[in-house]
Amino acid sequence: xxxxxxxxxxxxxxxxxxxxxxxxxxxxxxxxxxxxxxxxxxxxxxxxxxxxxxxxxxxxxxxxxxxxxxxxxxxxxxxxxxxxxxxxxxxxxxxxxxxxxxxxxxxxxxxxxxxxxxxxxxxxxxxxxxxxxxxxxxxxxxxxxxxxxxxxxxxxxxxxxxxxxxxxxxxxxxxxxxxxxxxxxxxxxxxxxxxxxxxxxxxxxxxxxxxxxxxxxxxxxxxxxxxxxxxxxxxxxxxxxxxxxxxxxxxxxxxxxxxxxxxxxxxxxxxxxxxxxxxxxxxxxxxxxxxxxxxxxxxxxxxxxxxxxxxxxxxxxxxxxxxxxxxxxxxxxxxxxxxxxxxxxxxxxxxxxxxxxxxxxxxxxxxxxxxxxxxxxxxxxx
Amino acid sequence: xxxxxxxxxxxxxxxxxxxxxxxxxxxxxxxxxxxxxxxxxxxxxxxxxxxxxxxxxxxxxxxxxxxxxxxxxxxxxxxxxxxxxxxxxxxxxxxxxxxxxxxxxxxxxxxxxxxxxxxxxxxxxxxxxxxxxxxxxxxxxxxxxxxxxxxxxxxxxxxxxxxxxxxxxxxxxxxxxxxxxxxxxxxxxxxxxxxxxxxxxxxxxxxxxxxxxxxxxxxxxxxxxxxxxxxxxxxxxxxxxxxxxxxxxxxxxxxxxxxxxxxxxxxxxxxxxxxxxxxxxxxxxxxxxxxxxxxxxxxxxxxxxxx
Numbered sequence: 024x025x026x027x028x029x030x031x032x033x034x035x036x037x038x039x040x041x042x043x044x045x046x047x048x049x050x051x052x053x054x055x056x057x058x059x060x061x062x063x064x065x066x067x068x069x070x071x072x073x074x075x076x077x078x079x080x081x082x083x084x085x086x087x088x089x090x091x092x093x094x095x096x097x098x099x100x101x102x103x104x105x106x107x108x109x110x111x112x113x114x115x116x117x118x119x120x121x122x123x124x125x126x127x128x129x130x131x132x133x134x135x136x137x138x139x140x141x142x143x144x145x146x147x148x149x150x151x152x153x154x155x156x157x158x159x160x161x162x163x164x165x166x167x168x169x170x171x172x173x174x175x176x177x178x179x180x181x182x183x184x185x186x187x188x189x190x191x192x193x194x195x196x197x198x199x200x201x202x203x204x205x206x207x208x209x210x211x212x213x214x215x216x217x218x219x220x221x222x223x224x225x226x227x228x229x230x231x232x233x234x235x236x237x238x239x240x241x242x243x244x245x246x247x248x249x250x251x252x253x254x255x256x257x258x259x260x261x262x263x264x265x266x267x268x269x270x271x272x273x274x275x276x277x278x279x280x281x282x283x284x285x286x287x288x289x290x291x292x293x294x295x296x297x298x299x300x301x302x303x304x305x306x307x308x309x310x311x312x313x314x315x316x317x318x319x320x321x322x323x324x325x326x327x328x329x330x331x332x333x334x335x336x337x338x339x340x341x342x343x344x345x346x347x348x349x350x351x352x353x354x355x356x357x358x359x360x361x362x363x364x365x366x367x368x369x370x371x372x373x374x375x376x377x378x379x380x381x382x383x384x385x386x387x388x389x390x391x392x393x394x395x396x397x398x399x400x401x402x403x404x405x
Numbered sequence: 406x407x408x409x410x411x412x413x414x415x416x417x418x419x420x421x422x423x424x425x426x427x428x429x430x431x432x433x434x435x436x437x438x439x440x441x442x443x444x445x446x447x448x449x450x451x452x453x454x455x456x457x458x459x460x461x462x463x464x465x466x467x468x469x470x471x472x473x474x475x476x477x478x479x480x481x482x483x484x485x486x487x488x489x490x491x492x493x494x495x496x497x498x499x500x501x502x503x504x505x506x507x508x509x510x511x512x513x514x515x516x517x518x519x520x521x522x523x524x525x526x527x528x529x530x531x532x533x534x535x536x537x538x539x540x541x542x543x544x545x546x547x548x549x550x551x552x553x554x555x556x557x558x559x560x561x562x563x564x565x566x567x568x569x570x571x572x573x574x575x576x577x578x579x580x581x582x583x584x585x586x587x588x589x590x591x592x593x594x595x596x597x598x599x600x601x602x603x604x605x606x607x608x609x610x611x612x613x614x615x616x617x618x619x620x621x622x623x624x625x626x627x628x629x630x631x632x633x634x635x636x637x638x639x640x641x642x643x644x645x646x647x648x649x650x651x652x653x654x655x656x657x658x659x660x661x662x663x664x665x666x667x668x669x670x671x672x673x674x675x676x677x678x679x680x681x682x683x684x685x686x687x688x689x690x691x692x693x694x695x696x697x698x699x700x701x702x703x704x705x706x707x708x709x710x711x712x
Contacts, residue, residue, distance in 0.1 A: 046516070046519070046520055048516060067705065067706075070707070070708060072519045072520065072705070072707065074515070074516075074519060076512065076515075076545075077541055077542065077545040078541065080509060080512065081509070081512040081515075081541075081542055081545070082512075083512075084505065084506070084509045084511075084512025084513045084515075084516065084542075085512050085513070085515050085516030085519070086516060087505075087513055087516065088485070088503070088512070088513035088514060088515065088516025088517035088518075088520065089516035089517060089519065089520035090516075090520075091503065091513075091517060092516070092517045092520030092521040092524070093520065093521070094520045096516070096520075110506055110509075111506060111509070114505070114506055224449075242483050242501040242503075242517060242521065242524065243480070243481055243483060243501060243521055243523070243524045245480060246501070247479065247480065247499050247500050247501055248501065248502075249447070249450075249496050249502045249503075249504065250501075250502070250503045250504065251496070251503075251504035252504065252505065252506055253504065258449065260449065260450055260496075261496070
């Protein structure tokens with residue numbers, strides 16, 4: 024297959040098209056706008072829908088309406104827009120409406136650094152919407168992966184009937200790399216659940232299948248049913264029955280767990296590593312270079328590169344916490360995912376995160392220097 | 406009905422306040438025969454949550470009556486609503502019903518309609534939902550001329566949250582968040598959406614349900630963004646707070662020029678405007694605007710558009 028030199032945002036749009044996306048609603052925002060611009064050119068000639076809405080709240084609303092109509096639907100934004108979308112992300116989780124939301128992260132809070140990279144939306148992706156929302160967030164680390172993980176985001180969204188976020192920073196969004204645009208197989212595309220019985224007055228739209236996913240039909244296909252953002256029973260009717268509500272929340276959390284196995288982490292020189300760098304997105308690239316630097320200096324370093332932020336890839340994180348003497352989470356924020364890793368490690372290892380917020384990428388030399396300092400202080404064993 | 410006959414403002418006077426059959430007391434009305442509109446009800450959702458005397462119930466029944474005259478079953482009609490008393494009524498319709506977030510039903514409806522142009526999509530919203538938190542979406546839906554029918558139940562107050570000030574509350578009226586009387590001016594919803602580009606705009610009253618049914622059916626038939634504002638009454642909050650009597654009193658007052666608040670209450674306000682006892686404005690009813698231009702689906706050349 025031939026390679027194409029394209030930027031991350033284009034790879035995202037190409038991935039969406041390959042994944043069968045036929046509906047995009049969005050609002051202009053740096054540094055994500057190229058995704059909307061490309062889909063504005065590509066979707067209408069295919070008979071698909073592109074619409075620029077009046078804001079990000081409306082964009083998410085339109086995406087959810089289209090998804091209920093049976094479309095594979097997405098939007099793309101950056102931090103401030105992602106904030107406005109949180110209300111409807113919560114709605115989509117509870118009402119079990121598939122959708123893909125791409126957040127090309129820039130510096131925050133507020134308008135922040137509109138054209139600089141950051142990884143500050145990790146916790147927003149997890150807890151940005153009120154309540155105990157189960158969530159899936161993917162973190163591609165290069166342009167090729169933006170393409171493949173956008174396809175995977177659609178598969179997870181459709182098969183698990185839940186919103187899936189794709190988070191990458193401005194550098195990956197605008198960086199150009201050679202990418203193979205492979206055509207996904209039917210298995211890689213996935214399909215939404217469908218009701219097993221024809222419509223009858225006793226039809227249960229929110230009856231879960233064996234994987235805990237509601238078998239909700241699309242609107243206007245002969246099934247008449249109710250969708251609400253209120254807590255609901257299997258009929259879709261509002262309920263405040265404490266037991267039913269607790270069961271629903273538990274099921275929604277359980278149903279996103281397959282994402283952990285579906286998006287495994289990448290292990291680099293981990294076999295004998297006593298120092299494990301944990302990174303995602305653009306930082307994972309420089310962390311890999313840092314591992315090579317440290318290895319040349321005799322420090323047994325390795326990298327756990329995660330491509331999944333939520334749900335937490337707990338098995339891999341627990342594994343490195345048990346085997347390594349030092350775990351360094353490197354991320355471009357003031358410490359978000361690092362706290363989750365610390366929580367999982369439960370005191371089993373020494374944690375010394377390397378954090379950098381301010382609008383520039385963590386370099387390999389900075390990261391290697393951080394480990395060297397710790398080694399000199401006797402924290403890391405070489 | 407012709408456009409001209411619908412544009413008439415009310416002339417026939419209702420019975421004087423306090424003497425209506427509904428408030429006479431002790432009168433036993435005969436059980437009405439089973440109605441056609443009941444077949445469109447989602448009986449599993451009953452009992453409904455509207456208060457006794459609420460104008461929304463009257464309008465909802467009229468909506469169902471109109472729909473029953475047109476549809477045997479609502480398989481190809483989707484109802485989308487926001488948050489509030491009015492928005493809850495879609496849950497009682499046996500159709501594909503979508504109870505969305507506060508103020509945003511038109512955004513969901515726009516996405517659904519563009520995704521599935523062959524579906525008839527009806528939005529039910531309220532004055533808080535559609536004009537306050539959702540005001541931006543309302544004008545943009547009108548501007549785009551999406552082929553939707555939007556029915557806005559205007560009861561001039563926030564009912565579900567306990568009777569707070571709305572962007573439609575009459576100046577001077579008391580609400581739980583305007584204890585001195587409302588110091589703000591209200592939106593004219595119908596004129597607002599007309600200016601924004603809606604191609605069918607009508608206003609109706611819960612007092613005259615047959616006219617509402619007719620205006621609603623015409624909205625359903627209209628190609629493009631059709632908007633029906635229907636004036637209804639919140640008896641529990643607006644009525645009580647402003648001492649305007651019961652549901653029937655409020656209903657009949659729609660056809661008269663009446664004080665918007667009780668005169669004694671007005672005297673207590675520190676606001677000069679309120680002490681002069683505000684009156685409910687006389688609103689023009691019927692079809693207020695009708696025009697034709699391509700719908701968004703047609704402009705986008707989406708398959709199924711215009712069918």
